[in-house]
Amino acid sequence: xxxxxGRAVVVTGAGRGLGRAFARHAAESxxxxxxxxxxxxxxxxxxxxxxxxxxxxxxxxxxVADAGYARSxxxxxxxxxxxxxxxxxxxxxxxxxxxWEDDDAERTRALIETNVLGPLHCGTAAAKIMCxxxxxxxVNVTSGSMIGQRRAAAYxxxxxxxxxxxxxxxxxxxxxGVRVNAVSPIAWTRLMAADPNGNPAAPPxxxxxxLVTYLLSDLSAGITGQVLRLADGHLHxxxxxxIIRPVLHQETWTVEEIAAAVDGELVLESPPRxxxxx
Numbered sequence: 001x002x003x004x005x006g007r008a009v010v011v012t013g014a015g016r017g018l019g020r021a022f023a024r025h026a027a028e029s030x031x032x033x034x035x036x037x038x039x040x041x042x043x044x045x046x047x048x049x050x051x052x053x054x055x056x057x058x059x060x061x062x063x064v065a066d067a068g069y070a071r072s073x074x075x076x077x078x079x080x081x082x083x084x085x086x087x088x089x090x091x092x093x094x095x096x097x098x099x100w101e102d103d104d105a106e107r108t109r110a111l112i113e114t115n116v117l118g119p120l121h122c123g124t125a126a127a128k129i130m131c132x133x134x135x136x137x138x139v140n141v142t143s144g145s146m147i148g149q150r151r152a153a154a155y156x157x158x159x160x161x162x163x164x165x166x167x168x169x170x171x172x173x174x175x176x177g178v179r180v181n182a183v184s185p186i187a188w189t190r191l192m193a194a195d196p197n198g199n200p201a202a203p204p205x206x207x208x209x210x211l212v213t214y215l216l217s218d219l220s221a222g223i224t225g226q227v228l229r230l231a232d233g234h235l236h237x238x239x240x241x242x243i244i245r246p247v248l249h250q251e252t253w254t255v256e257e258i259a260a261a262v263d264g265e266l267v268l269e270s271p272p273r274x275x276x277x278x
Contacts, residue, residue: 002030003217008081010034010073012064012122013091015042017189018141018205020049022088025209026216027055034077036091038063056081064091064118065110074125086216087126089119089162090141094155094191108154115158119165123180127169131176138173139215140166140182142227151196163227167240170225179224181215183208184238186231203232211235244269 009026013019015037023033027050035050035057037043043059050057060076062069078084092115095107102108123138130136143159145152162182169180185208211230214220227238244267250257262268 002028003219004085004213005030006083007085007216008032008034008077008083009086009088009216010036010077010084010122010126011088011090012036012073012118013038014046014088015039017191018185018187018208019088019090020046021187021205021209022090022212023057024050024053024055025206025213026086026088027057028053029213029217031086031216032056032081033058034073034080035059036064036073037061038091063114064089064122065113067117067121070118070121071125074122074129078129084126084129084136086137086139087122088139088141088212088216089122091115091118092141092158092191094152094194096151096155096195098151099153102153111154112158115155116161116165119162123165123169127173127176127178130178131173134177136178137216137220138169138178138180139212140180142166142182142184144184144186144229144231146184163238166227167225174224179215179220181220181224182227183211183215184227184229184231185211207233 004026009031011019011023011026011033014023014035023035023046027033033050035043035047040061043061047057047059058080060073062073064070074084093111119140126136126138140162142162145156146160146163149156166180166182173180186202187205187208189205208230211228229236229238246265248261248265
């Protein structure tokens with residue numbers, strides 16, 4: 001018996017890398033999987049590999065940036081398998097450029113539409129079905145880049161948006177019995193390979209997949225609104241944005257008083273780092 005027996009999940013961007021690993025691990029754990037990818041051949045390859053291993057899968061080709069397609073993708077799972085128990089919002093694109101070269105508006109638009117609007121379109125469609133039935137799990141895929149990564153401002157911003165989306169939906173959907181969490185993985189993928197600072201020693205995507213399956217399963221019942229990070233064998237939670245204390249108060253502030261507070265009692269975050277480190 002698998003921990004996802006009898007369940008059906010959608011995994012976006014599942015033709016390669018992390019998405020393929022998430023889809024195959026969920027299938028190995030008993031789930032029927034709708035394998036989405038914008039490219040037909042990788043999507044069908046992943047679905048065929050799942051079926052060759054004795055699992056159940058259905059390929060769906062299209063861009064989650066298209067709201068109509070995203071809705072149809074979620075509906076496909078519900079109609080074909082008779083249920084929608086989980087959604088893994090994994091599909092994403094990225095590029096690297098310093099800000100003075102990051103002036104390709106179409107490239108930036110495509111990134112935001114895929115990385116932010118894609119999860120938003122799929123998640124809102126899934127939420128309607130899950131709320132109506134009173135259960136379900138959404139797992140978003142964010143990144144350590146959400147704290148800021150050099151030469152990747154657009155990508156970092158998109159992953160920060162995904163984390164914020166996770167926190168918002170967790171609060172909105174808790175009353176419906178729907179859980180929403182996110183994972184922040186490190187793995188050797190095409191995206192990391194394109195990073196000038198990418199680490200070829202990063203673990204393969206398969207190392208991260210059990211974390212997603214855990215969040216899809218009843219083993220994580222009661223866990224919502226969390227970002228869990230699995231990086232080089234290190235597992236930990238990521239703190240949500242919060243006010244840094246102390247909070248100083250006076251009715252009015254002059255420029256000089258603000259400067260004195262920042263130089264004195266106010267506590268600031270450490271300077272940004274080039275890479276996420278433990």
